[in-house]
Amino acid sequence: FRDKSENNDVAGVVTGLAWTSVGGDILFIESILSKGKGTLSITGNLGTVMKESATIALQYIKSNAEEFGINPEILEKYNVHIHVPEGATPKDGPSAGITMLTSLVSSYTQRKVKNKLAMTGEITLRGKVLPVGGIKEKILAAKRANIKEIILCKDNEKDILEIKESYLKGLTFNYVTDMKQVIELALTKQKVTNAKKLI
Template identity: 75%
Template sequence: GFDLSKVMFIATSNSMQTIQPALRDRMEIITMSGYTTEEKIEIAKQHLVPKQLKEHGLKPKDLLIGKKQLEKIVEGYTRESGVRGLEQKIAQVIRNAAKSVAMNQNYNVKLTDVDVEQILGAAKLLRDKAEGNDVAGVVTGLAWTAVGGDILFIESLITKGKGLLTMTGNLGIVMKESATIALEYIKANADLFGLDQDVISKYNIHLHVPEGATPKDGPSAGIAMLTSMISLFTQRKVNKNFAMTGEITLRGKVLPVGGIKEKILAAKRANIKDIILCKENKSDIDEIKADYLNGLTFHFVSEMHEVIDIALSKIRVKNAKTIE
């Protein structure tokens, strides 16, 4: 037999949840963040494109793929933290050129956006964009997934009732608990937000997170949920191009969350300008390259009332409801 006691085994996984607990307990976990769009483009230019050209018997002069077209492929046809899917799409584009060369057909040596769509089809993925602030109760949150960061919208509606809270959008237990904490905190601190606790008890709230087919969980949407409900009860606008992420407690504290780099990059892709984070996440921001932070303003908070002061405008939405 072989003595494996001195052997180091290295394993990779896209998700911690899929690793058996007994095995995970014996591992030393090293978390690595996914590549940014800019990093994927550079990897493609320097490694993937030359590799695929060589494998398909083409020379660099036979097909020129520009930065704009690489970005289109990354953003429109892949959704991953790595570059495996990107390499497959690049190979598909290069195979098309190789076929044209082999059959002596005319083709564009310099790849265009039209060529990309003809070869790969219509873009499968569209970038999420921050929505307007004309409707009370709609807040942009930031999420982390196994394939990188993403933005998510928290929506809430109010109807006459008995103070019930309904949650939809395929939410997990922790996320539902965050919504419950948010509502109970508002009830207990109604005066702080200029609300009447008795009035709150006369209305039902329906909180929804779109893309219901996608499961969602975790505590990081807590401050977005609470902001959504305060906006709903006060009918105040959420400031434009704002996003936020953070856990909340019944005492109104804002706690740090993970996946900050990925969330920041998702915010940039969605044209977010201002991001609200827990003060304890400032160290995460300090570790991110300055180039990735250009155009972003960060607001660090430790209390929930600070979030409301920063995120909500004093102006009420158009056609504001009277809640009494």
């Protein structure tokens, strides 16, 4: 199944771009909170590197909670679960890093994700966004899925410049170097309808 962009009325659901053996595709990163002790769990038929991305994102958030406007008590009193549909497809690699970060910050703040936005990029503990591969295939998949705006690492700009211009029509690109730029670009100031009341 080829996925389509979805509306953005649920906190924690962010669109990523994946590069698979059969070409590019979009994927959704979903996260959800429940009362607990701050543990992280993760599902979605994921390989080790992709699971590590979730850990890196959460560790970065824990160490920089205030800058993301997150009450540190929420991090301690809620468990978070991350899921990446679709279970039948094995997934791996570091490129969902910024998508996971965005999903988590949206869940912890209940802020709305910007509409028709997709992203791809590796994250680091020092807050940098790193470039990833498969950019051309990912961009074509984004267009097919009705995406209008894309967040990429600044170092991936050269990959976009190599794509025929006609393919890029209707897409806006945001090039970032820093994880905080991602959050500023990806999350609106608004909370989602029916925002969860945390703590």
